Amino acid sequence: MQDYINYSRKDSFAFSIVASTTDHYNLQQIKLDEFRFTASAVLDEYFIDDDTEEAIDKPLRTAGDVNEKITLKDHAEYLAEKGYEFGPEKVRDEAHANGYDGIAETVILENDAQQLVYTVVDIQNPTIAEVTDVTTNVSEAITPITLDITDNSGHFDTIAVTGLPTGLSFNETTKQITGTPTAEGTFNVTVTATQEASEPATSTFNITVQPNAALKDLKAAVADAATVNKDSYTPN
Known part of the structure; x- marks a missing residue:
């Protein structure tokens, strides 16, 4: 459940408890005065085709603790499987990733979701x-x-x-x-x-x-008809 809560980034949830014995079910509703959970910080990485200006797939998401420093994955294998590689300008937008260090290739996760946008080029032949x-x-x-x-x-x-x-x-x-x-x-x-x-x-x-x-048959028939008409013509 914790993984789901961390990944969903929601702050409102509904719960139910179901118990069963053979073919019979008993649904109980519960009311909680207070429910606490710790939401994880997330980094979303987007990959944009340099030619089409469209995302090649859903963003890759990494979840962790607030203020945790994570090392970015290489992503070369992921891109190669899709027929892409990074463009000359790898990172096109880091405005929404305040904790990004381009030299160390790390990101410090924050309360606000971090976003990195990469430029990729299509290298797969049609x-x-x-x-x-x-x-x-x-x-x-x-x-x-x-x-x-x-x-x-x-x-x-x-x-x-x-x-x-x-x-x-x-x-x-x-x-x-x-x-x-x-x-x-x-x-x-x-x-x-x-x-x-x-x-x-x-x-x-x-x-x-x-x-x-x-x-061809039609042309031959027309030619034959013309010949017949010509041969059968008798001047007065």
Whole structure:
């Protein structure tokens, strides 16, 4: 219970006592004239993505006694697991950590909650899932091709798709390739996702645009009809 009280940072609680014998329960209410507890002092450490300006996760909290000096953890392993490292300017805000010593890397806990805000940079490369080669017909709208591009931060500086057949285009918001190809052939498509602090990710696949059999048959039928009409014409 003490750990919960220390971590919750609340000053108002409700209690109940429940006793049971086999299938029967007895709930008793109690009234306390006075209840005392000692709240711990806390340090919250926030990690802000330098690119997105958003916290990469919930703050890490350390609890201890008031006036206790604690040594800050390295956090390198914690950040590496999330694909990050500290930025050149490690601590961006210490205004709410009066007991912070940047040289000794220590904090003296106080009654008021202490807060340290760090700058971190994304070093994990984006990933692009393999795309199966696509075969479609000329002059026929394709089934949208959705690209599965992910990153630990959810942010990309650029996503580029090159080598598309004429008539097809890529929408960076939906991550879909759509349109109607207007030329036949096999086209090698390259997808590239980049971030400032990591290596770009690339993936390639082929789009084969084959003759449209239905359109070809229609053109042949029209041509045959024109020939018949011409041959059967008899001038007066």
